[in-house]
Amino acid sequence: MIPLLQRPSPSMRTSMPGGGAGRVLIGLLLVLWFTLPMVPVALWAVAGRWHAPAILPQTYSWEGWSAAASSGLFPALLASALLGAGVAVLATPLGFLAAVSIRRLPRRYARPVEGILLAPLAIPPFALVMGMNVVLLRAHVPAAGGVLLLLVVTALPYTVFMFRSALAGYDDRFEEAARSLGASKAQSIRHVRLPLLTAATSRAAFLAFLVGWGDYIVTLIVGGGQLRTLPMTLASAASATGNEQLTAVLSLTVVLPPLALLTALLLTRRHGRIR
Template sequence: MQKIIRWIVLISLVVVALAPILPQFVWSFSHRWLFPSLLPSEWSLEPWEYAFSTSSRVGEAFISSMAIGIVVSLLSIIVGLPASRALALYDFRGKSVIEWLLMVPIIVPGIVATMGIHQVFIRLRLTDTFIGVCLVHLIPCIPYMVLVMSSVFANYGTDLEDTARTLGAGPVSVFRYVTLPGILPGLLVSTMFTFLISWGQYITTVLIGGGSIITLPMVLFPFIAGTNYSNAASISLIFVAPAILVLIFTSRQLGRESAVMGGFGKL
């Protein structure tokens, strides 16, 4: 009995996971696919030709999205890693205030701070720039990085580092050979999350990028809003591909490393 329930759950899980994605493959090859046809009545490569044409700007947007995602992830690591370590391993006055400061951006709608910062960015000439968009993406990314990594650091003992230090290792080699391998699985997952948060940003990029910085969600949105589902599908699949790749690399960590995902449980 229990086995039957398990298989029902598992099979519906696979169906539900794939149902919104797989039909988009078919849509991306369809020319005419109207109710009530179960399959396109005319097939075509046009949606893919369009996606790969320069007019669609998908290629350009892909590169911008990727560059912004990588810069934002790196910046999040650079500022987020020391902060998470401090929050996890040291007790200091005002710690709970700092924790709150760093967590509030997760709770407060991103659009609120973006609308406010927009005016300042216009004056500083940061709108319409790559840096401006990266900065606004950092608002949600840093908190997620700190949330996950402070949990990782909390589960990570410093004994090994101390031993290495007493054995005469310098700070760089301690980090390189002791700290980094210890936190790497967690770092992978939190970097994946920050990258994906940046990868999926739409309205913040529209507002701060002002049309000069074009990212993938911005080329996709008009086609979904315009119910042009064939083109939406081909662009969607290009948009999804790197995300799935990232998941393949981090899936094991997501599933096994309790401290990492447990980080989300520490808010």
């Protein structure tokens, strides 16, 4: 019989050190830590006139939102979403395959391969982009394709790490039990392995999406201005003076969609759809 990990009962969870109240307090502190810096940004996004020493804006206005819409907000939003989705679609399965391959390698070979896959984290992004940009130009790779390719390479360390962590506690006997009951290899992968790795897959895909969504350096250098994403639009607004409201609106637009996506993933997992 395959031993299964049982979830702790409510009485066990409350008896654990730093039980429910402690977790709630830590969660509230983390929420405050991340949300408090966004309060001035949110106020600037609706501020019509805000001069010192006033704590709150003297007047409110939605002009920044209309200015953002006229400055190409929606095409940039679509470009960032497509770029992030493309990076997630490519980097997530590649990270899974790399993690599975490393797991099957002997230890003396697994370490060097893992080090190579994690190398992009140690290389300064500007140096990586400048070196690869020359190769991409000589190979006549389109700007959008070059940006996507480099961002997939940048996202691989995150997806490999997530799957490596998940596979470290993965028991192959689950699949062996399914095979012994008559399931084919494809069926055991589909009905056993993939459901057990759903949480790791969602986390890896989310991290890969963030790499594409929030990138600026690769898009600027390799894209050559042909790919207008949200970070590019935000940088243009922030480089000019007197654009505080527009910059705040674009900043919120960059931050809020990933937060909404993360909240949706957490709620989905909480309701038992992702385990």
